[in-house]
Amino acid sequence: MPRSRVRRYALRTLAVLGVLVLLAVGGMVAWSQIGVMPAEPDPLASVTNDPRITVTDAGLALVLTPTDPTTSDAPLTSTGLVMIPGAKVEAAAYVATFADVVTTTGVTVVITKPWLNLAFFDVRPLSTFTDLAPNVDTWMVAGHSLGGVRACQLASDTSGVILLASYCATDISTSTLPVLSISGSEDGLSTPEKIADARPLLPETATIREIEGANHAGFGAYGEQSGDGVATLDPATTRALISEDIITFLMR
Known part of the structure; x- marks a missing residue:
């Protein structure tokens, strides 16, 4: 040729x-x-109208901080938490879940806005989001569903990991990091079986908590989710129990 x-x-x-x-x-x-799942307006409004907390849209993420010591239950601390949403869930859908955490412990919570609404494709380092709160010295990472898988990948850059209806695909079992795993008994996506199967990838010292009656969507405030189980616990109570567990973990 x-x-x-x-x-x-x-x-x-x-x-x-x-x-x-x-x-x-x-x-x-x-x-x-x-099919991006938006935040439900009422739970979001209950937080944005709360004088104890400030929600700032920083473009790359939402930043939640105590407004000031006179209106918050706790003053601003030097500890922060980067929260990574589940697949196709709007960042604002987690504001209601973390509001009590912020006002009770004084931590700063940064809820990321993943590339393409999928944490799996977001390869930005943790510093992309921690830089949004320069006054914070110590950072933990949390994630819901697919966001939790990404959180495990970032674990080595943090002082602790919180998994919400999620599990690690990365083996962090030899880590000395404190880990909290919260799941729901009625979760149809991150099922109790999947959570149990992935348990060996977490440190033996990890705190494991299953909320009876909670489903996958109950970890945020964005309504029903396809493929999920049917919750027997109301969403507000579910979020309150999740907040309590996170607060206990942070204040341990």
């Missing part, structure tokens, strides 16, 4: 591959924006 024909064939092949890649990327971006 003449060299010029080979060159034309190669260029044509590269062009076709380029188009296919662009279509794949475009399709992924479009898919990531379809």
Whole structure:
């Protein structure tokens, strides 16, 4: 085959591959924006209207801080928590879950906005989000569902890990980090069986808590989720119990 024909064939092949890649990327971006689960307005409003807490949209994340010592139950501390949402769940959907944590312990909570609404594709380092709260010295990481898988990958850069209806795909069993795992008995996605199967990947000292009657969506405030189990515990009570467990863990 003449060299010029080979060159034309190669260029044509590269062009076709380029188009296919662009279509794949475009399709992924479009898919990531379809079916995003927004925060329920009432639980969110109950926090944004609370004078004890300030919710700041910093672009890359939402930053939750105690407003000041005179209106909060606890003053601002030098401890912070980066929270990574579940797949296709709006960051604001977790504000109601962490509000009591902020006002009771004084920690700063940074709820990330993952690339493509999927923590799996977000390869940004933890510092991307901790830099949003420069007054914080000590950081822990938390994650719901897929966000918890990402949290485990970032564990070595933190002083502790909190898993919410999630489990590690990364083995951190030899770590000395404190770990809290909270799950729901009625979770149809991160089922009790999946949580138990992944338990060996956590340190033996990890605190394991299963909330009876809680499902997967109960860890945020974004309504029902496809494939989930049916909760027998109301959402507000579920969030309160999750907050209590996190507060106890942080104040241990």
